[in-house]
Amino acid sequence: MNLYNHIIELDEFFTSIRRHEDYIVIDLKLPINWQDKYVLDKRGNKVQLKIGNKNNTSKIVSFYTLFAEEETTVLLEEIRAIIKFNKDIAEKDNLLSLKMAELKKTFSENNIDSLRNLEFNFTPNLELNENKENGRLVEEGAIERPSGDITT
Numbered sequence: 001m002n003l004y005n006h007i008i009e010l011d012e013f014f015t016s017i018r019r020h021e022d023y024i025v026i027d028l029k030l031p032i033n034w035q036d037k038y039v040l041d042k043r044g045n046k047v048q049l050k051i052g053n054k055n056n057t058s059k060i061v062s063f064y065t066l067f068a069e070e071e072t073t074v075l076l077e078e079i080r081a082i083i084k085f086n087k088d089i090a091e092k093d094n095l096l097s098l099k100m101a102e103l104k105k106t107f108s109e110n111n112i113d114s115l116r117n118l119e120f121n122f123t124p125n126l127e128l129n130e131n132k133e134n135g136r137l138v139e140e141g142a143i144e145r146p147s148g149d150i151t152t
Contacts, residue, residue, distance in 0.1 A: 006076060013083065015060060024072050025064040026079060027052070032059050034086040040078060047071075047078045 007014055015027040030036060036049060052060035063079055065071040107115060 023064045024067040027062050039082045039085045047075050
């Protein structure tokens with residue numbers, strides 16, 4: 001893929017690309033609530049970022065790494081991952097809103113007896129992610145609460 005195609009791929013967010021000393025820097029204008037640092041941390045921090053100017057709706061984020069072929073490829077992969085992650089969250093939020101509206105309509109249009117028998121059937125290929133980390137829950141066999149819990 002050539003430079004033009006990479007820029008077109010990022011077009012919605014692309015601000016600039018530059019070389020600074022031994023680094024390549026790609027500047028993007030992202031929505032203020034996007035989780036850019038979180039995604040990079042989760043993926044192993046293969047590139048660095050610096051948050052620039054912000055306003056109520058957007059921020060300029062500079063992503064950078066050493067200017068070498070492999071590192072530049074990784075930089076673009078990480079940027080794509082951030083965009084995909086945040087677009088997926090936005091789509092999930094939109095779907096949740098739509099499904100909540102459908103459910104509210106169902107509840108408003110039906111009587112209580114029929115609602116008591118309401119069942120939810122998910123399609124067989126729907127994978128519900130089960131949180132494998134117990135977080136702050138007491139694990140099986142543990143006799144003490146996790147630290148930091150409020151005691152009564």
